[in-house]
Every structure is written in C-alpha cells, then in structure tokens.
Amino acid sequence: xxxxxxxADAAALAGDVPVGAVMVGPAGEQVVARNLREVERDPTAHAxxxxxxxxxxxxxxWRLDGWTMVVTLEPCPMCAGALVNSRVTRLVYGCxxxxxxxxxxxxxxxxDPRLNHRLEVVEGVEAEACxxxxxxxxxxRRREGKK
Amino acid sequence: xxxxxxxADAAALAGDVPVGAVMVGPAGEQVVARNLREVERDPTAHAxxxxxxxxxxxxxxWRLDGWTMVVTLEPCPMCAGALVNSRVTRLVYGCxxxxxxxxxxxxxxxxDPRLNHRLEVVEGVEAEACxxxxxxxxxxRRREGKK
Numbered sequence: 001x002x003x004x005x006x007x008a009d010a011a012a013l014a015g016d017v018p019v020g021a022v023m024v025g026p027a028g029e030q031v032v033a034r035n036l037r038e039v040e041r042d043p044t045a046h047a048x049x050x051x052x053x054x055x056x057x058x059x060x061x062w063r064l065d066g067w068t069m070v071v072t073l074e075p076c077p078m079c080a081g082a083l084v085n086s087r088v089t090r091l092v093y094g095c096x097x098x099x100x101x102x103x104x105x106x107x108x109x110x111x112d113p114r115l116n117h118r119l120e121v122v123e124g125v126e127a128e129a130c131x132x133x134x135x136x137x138x139x140x141r142r143r144e145g146k147k
Numbered sequence: 148x149x150x151x152x153x154x155a156d157a158a159a160l161a162g163d164v165p166v167g168a169v170m171v172g173p174a175g176e177q178v179v180a181r182n183l184r185e186v187e188r189d190p191t192a193h194a195x196x197x198x199x200x201x202x203x204x205x206x207x208x209w210r211l212d213g214w215t216m217v218v219t220l221e222p223c224p225m226c227a228g229a230l231v232n233s234r235v236t237r238l239v240y241g242c243x244x245x246x247x248x249x250x251x252x253x254x255x256x257x258x259d260p261r262l263n264h265r266l267e268v269v270e271g272v273e274a275e276a277c278x279x280x281x282x283x284x285x286x287x288r289r290r291e292g293k294k
Contacts, residue, residue, distance in 0.1 A: 041207055041208050043209035043210070043234075044233075052190055061188050063190070077256050078224075078227075078231075081224030102228065115247060116246065
C-alpha cells in the first residue's frame, strides 16, 4: 500500500484525483499505476484500469488469475467490474468511497454471487492515509475555486 | 445499430465475442468500435470501453456530454460504470444480458440516482439480430469444444 500511496501522490502532482494502485502477480510480478484521467484525457484511465491493462500486457493475456490488486480507494462500478472481468483473485483497498464505491458502499460487484467471478476483498489498509490525500486534494481544489 | 452489428460481426471473425458499438457525438461525429478482448489480450477492451476511449481521443477530453452510445448488448458493470464516468448522455442497446447486464438485468448502474450522472436509456433496438449473433457464436464455440 505504501507504493500505491506514492502513486496517488504522483497523480495529485499531475492534477489528477490521488488514487494509486499496485498489482502483484502469482510469481511476485509487480505493476504500479495511478489515476491518469486528466493527464491522458481518458474517462476510463482510473488507476485500477491502468493497472489491469499493464498487468495483462505483461503476462500476454487478459486473465489475471492469481493476481492481487492493491488500491488506495474503494473501486467505482467501472473498476470493480473490470476486476471481475479480469478474474483477479484478491482486492486490497484503503478507504471507502461513499459516493461511488462499488465493492461495499453502493454496490457489491466484486463479491456478487450472480456474476461469473468473485474476489477475496480486504478493506481498510492504511485507510486514513488514503483518505487524507483525497481530502487534501479536494480542499485545495475548492480553495482554487474549482469544483 | 446496423453499423454496430457490422462491428459485432467483425469481432466474431477475429474470435472475439460479437459485440459492436457506435458513438455519435453532438455535432454528428461518429466512432465505431468492437470487442477486442481476445485480439488485444486486454480484459478492459469491451466494445464500449474501446469506443469511449476513441471518442475521448477525438474530442481531446474525458467528458462526453451530448454523446450517444449505441451498442449491441446490454453493458456489463465495467462498461455501464465507464458510461457514467464519461458523462455520456444517452445509451441505446440491442439485447439484454441476463448473466452480466448492469443497466436492467443485474444492476441499474446507468440510471442509479446515487451516482453523479445518469443516462437516458433505450433498449431493444434490433434485439433479435444482436442476440442471434451471440447465440451463433457460442453455439459454434461449443461445437469446437471450447467453453
């Protein structure tokens, strides 16, 4: 999670909402990623999707069985769905997202028995450090008059 | 929808589940896309995500206000979430997906009042033609002994 937090800090420096992710593969492979939505002008470039695409590129196929995703914020519906679609084994996240979280808060996509894959989920790892970065980022944006 | 169906056929020819999408912008811009999961070995490369990324590239930003997504199959959680994240105005789709559909079948992500954006949704356009392609694709795969 420390690596994911460093990625979140890098996202904030570039003007993106501070969310960072690390994926760890079954043989210890490691991929880091951060939210690139503003930088890449891509609505799908949340940290999780960037990480999943990078990990798939690394292994040469779309199935990521045995991989663990570590991310600072509870995934949104898009990202939770992408984790299911990728067959990722385990999700570890920092703080909840009451406005868009799709693992515990608004939906439970990562563990829904109706979908064709479910993840093991651990939440609350370094939750306060993860949430602090988001609070500071949005407070700074409000000071600058951006919504 | 005819263009989206042609994209679905192209996906099937390449060995991907036949789903195609077309996006139409507020000034008549048009982007076509198809499911590229197998071809690109990318778990996020569903037709909708490919289309959203292409449209964002075309306009140079991640907000796709005023755009309409036309897609042959009801979007999954990842794609429905991506449509919300992109602020797409309208979704038109062909047939429902009882196993993973996230607009009407299993979830109602595109119209959920708790999320920060909702889409207008029209379903059932050329539904039978859209469904037929999927049935034929999976029947052929079963004949070939693939699951």
